[in-house]
Amino acid sequence: MKRSFYKLFVTFIVIATSPFLIRYLLINKKIRLLNNIYFNSPAIITTEKNCNNYDALLDKTLDSSFSVSIIKNGSIISSHNEDKLKVPASNQKLFSTAYVLNKYKITSNLRTNLIKARNNDYYLVGEGDPDLSYSDIYKLLSYIKYNKNINVNIVEINTKYYWPKGWTKTDKIFDYGAPITTLAIESNSNNIFNLNKVIENYLKDKYPSSNIKINNIDLNKFFYLRSTKEIYSIYSNPIVSLITLANSESHNFTAESLFKNASKTWNKNIYDELKKWLRIKGLPTSKTNFADASGLSRENKVTTRLIALFLDKMTYSKDFNTYQSSLSVLGVRGTLANRLKDSNLSGKFFGKTGTLSNVFALSGYLYKDKEPIIISIIQNSENIDKNKAFYLLSEIYKLEKCN
Amino acid sequence: MKTNYKLPKDLNESLKNMEEAIIPSLLDSNRRFTIELKFEGLKYNKIGITIYKILARKNNVFITFADQGAAALAQRDYPDIKDKIFTFRSFNESNNIKNNDSVMISMLPQPFDFDSFEKMSDNYQGIHYSLNPKFEDLNVGIGSVIRERRKTFVKKWNNIYFLQPINKGALMHIFPNNWLLFKEENKKYFLKKEFESKPDNETIFVNL
Numbered sequence: 001m002k003r004s005f006y007k008l009f010v011t012f013i014v015i016a017t018s019p020f021l022i023r024y025l026l027i028n029k030k031i032r033l034l035n036n037i038y039f040n041s042p043a044i045i046t047t048e049k050n051c052n053n054y055d056a057l058l059d060k061t062l063d064s065s066f067s068v069s070i071i072k073n074g075s076i077i078s079s080h081n082e083d084k085l086k087v088p089a090s091n092q093k094l095f096s097t098a099y100v101l102n103k104y105k106i107t108s109n110l111r112t113n114l115i116k117a118r119n120n121d122y123y124l125v126g127e128g129d130p131d132l133s134y135s136d137i138y139k140l141l142s143y144i145k146y147n148k149n150i151n152v153n154i155v156e157i158n159t160k161y162y163w164p165k166g167w168t169k170t171d172k173i174f175d176y177g178a179p180i181t182t183l184a185i186e187s188n189s190n191n192i193f194n195l196n197k198v199i200e201n202y203l204k205d206k207y208p209s210s211n212i213k214i215n216n217i218d219l220n221k222f223f224y225l226r227s228t229k230e231i232y233s234i235y236s237n238p239i240v241s242l243i244t245l246a247n248s249e250s251h252n253f254t255a256e257s258l259f260k261n262a263s264k265t266w267n268k269n270i271y272d273e274l275k276k277w278l279r280i281k282g283l284p285t286s287k288t289n290f291a292d293a294s295g296l297s298r299e300n301k302v303t304t305r306l307i308a309l310f311l312d313k314m315t316y317s318k319d320f321n322t323y324q325s326s327l328s329v330l331g332v333r334g335t336l337a338n339r340l341k342d343s344n345l346s347g348k349f350f351g352k353t354g355t356l357s358n359v360f361a362l363s364g365y366l367y368k369d370k371e372p373i374i375i376s377i378i379q380n381s382e383n384i385d386k387n388k389a390f391y392l393l394s395e396i397y398k399l400e401k402c403n
Numbered sequence: 404m405k406t407n408y409k410l411p412k413d414l415n416e417s418l419k420n421m422e423e424a425i426i427p428s429l430l431d432s433n434r435r436f437t438i439e440l441k442f443e444g445l446k447y448n449k450i451g452i453t454i455y456k457i458l459a460r461k462n463n464v465f466i467t468f469a470d471q472g473a474a475a476l477a478q479r480d481y482p483d484i485k486d487k488i489f490t491f492r493s494f495n496e497s498n499n500i501k502n503n504d505s506v507m508i509s510m511l512p513q514p515f516d517f518d519s520f521e522k523m524s525d526n527y528q529g530i531h532y533s534l535n536p537k538f539e540d541l542n543v544g545i546g547s548v549i550r551e552r553r554k555t556f557v558k559k560w561n562n563i564y565f566l567q568p569i570n571k572g573a574l575m576h577i578f579p580n581n582w583l584l585f586k587e588e589n590k591k592y593f594l595k596k597e598f599e600s601k602p603d604n605e606t607i608f609v610n611l
Binding site: 106237238240241243244247248325326327329333337346347348367 | 443444447469470471472473475476478479511513514515516537
């Protein structure tokens with residue numbers, strides 16, 4: 001009787017305390033397996049906590065054009081307009097690069113292939129390697145053997161998918177708004193229309209007596225013919241390099257290309273997959289809009305609450321160290337290299353900037369102690385004040401414990 | 404070596420001065436050196452590669468970065484030497500850590516990276532250069548034991564090249580020469596004073 005009472009008592013205690021125990025283990029990141037389960041689950045353990053000193057700082061510093069969320073030790077300790085939808089600019093890459101990291105091994109590569117179908121029929125198929133160069137194309141073409149008739153089929157996406165929705169005409173003129181295609185020479189930073197001529201000239205030079213035909217095939221209509229053979233492949237830099245390029249240097253083409261490969265959406269400009277991925281992680285995505293992977297689209301709408309909760313959840317991912325190392329570091333590298341260089345904060349904020357006309361965003365991990373303070377700041381306004389975001393960062397660093 | 408009493412007129416000249424300091428440092432009995440270029444707009448990876456090229460003429464050279472992202476990006480930018488690029492941690496775990504005849508350049512180690520950097524540096528017996536290191540962080544609430552350990556570690560490092568514009572002047576050091584303090588008047592710089600070691604802020608203030 002006594003023994004069964006004890007059993008019952010212990011069972012009751014375990015059941016009653018297990019949510020607290022699990023939360024304790026998670027917040028302190030004690031068990032790797034548990035962290036991973038939490039990262040992939042739809043649960044969110046983040047709580048709300050009142051910190052008057054942080055609230056006072058935000059109230060004193062910010063106007064209504066700002067949204068801010070701050071998370072420390074698993075609690076949202078302060079916020080300002082955090083549920084207001086905002087254009088995040090390149091802070092969008094925080095989501096899309098994490099998605100990519102989740103789908104690939106960090107050592108994986110994007111490939112550009114030369115495929116041979118019949119004797120003289122070749123196909124050039126790419127995956128949007130941002131570093132693909134003309135010399136890579138020549139290398140691939142060098143594997144084409146002499147034949148009286150040589151057909152080279154360039155497989156590329158339909159022009160209607162070149163740019164995501166919400167990229168302006170002005171954006172499209174510049175390198176940072178270059179079209180997102182599968183066979184992009186130097187990320188299409190110069191001219192995307194030269195490839196046919198370049199291939200034709202190369203082959204005519206090499207085989208002057210051959211009859212050379214260059215065709216364009218829509219990726220949507222392309223399917224691998226039977227008895228095809230992969231002749232040669234060019235491998236991109238590993239995914240870890242490309243994700244760092246996308247985040248640290250804020251390279252739009254790379255962010256878009258990586259996402260299209262990871263989500264298999266080269267034949268459509270739909271980013272629902274990204275929103276869905278966040279939703280199934282229990283993150284607050286209702287009313288948000290995902291229009292691209294790089295953040296250049298003005299149609300992206302997210303909240304700082306979503307960004308901060310997401311960055312917090314990423315700390316439980318098995319890929320967190322890689323993810324964090326892909327970000328800019330205040331005063332040290334990337335787009336934050338020249339900010340607050342000789343300050344106390346130098347080297348201690350790993351983050352992502354976002355800049356568009358009327359938008360500035362700054363989100364990331366601020367290290368004062370072992371565990372980071374997660375901060376997301378977005379200003380959408382005709383009077384952007386970048387210095388205010390950095391001032392806020394410095395002031396948060398100076399604040400003592402929550403009170 | 405004859406003392407160079409002129410400030411460099413551009414980055415190229417500054418890098419030449421840095422090379423003049425690196426060559427004799429290879430023969431020095433000390434094996435831990437810092438190189439510090441403290442002005443705006445620098446592309447540090449390019450400077451790191453310049454140092455690499457100077458050293459690689461006669462040495463087996465490695466470049467180490469704080470984390471995976473920084474190393475991965477450098478490997479992308481400099482594919483010819485990607486096998487020579489490591490993180491502090493991965494270099495420490497590789498066999499190269501025992502390569503005492505090699506030379507290493509560490510890029511921008513920060514207080515945040517101190518633990519992995521210190522471990523690697525302590526295990527490495529080759530000649531070790533650090534570009535713009537920031538070892539000490541007096542504002543972080545670390546205990547006195549760790550603070551002392553860091554101070555001891557910092558003392559092992561000798562500067563061989565330093566250039567920084569300061570308020571109304573500039574400070575320059577080209578090993579093995581003295582430290583030179585320049586004063587700015589009417590946008591021209593004049594040598595104000597030489598020092599055997601790096602002058603502190605107060606000394607600089609008094610002399611300018």
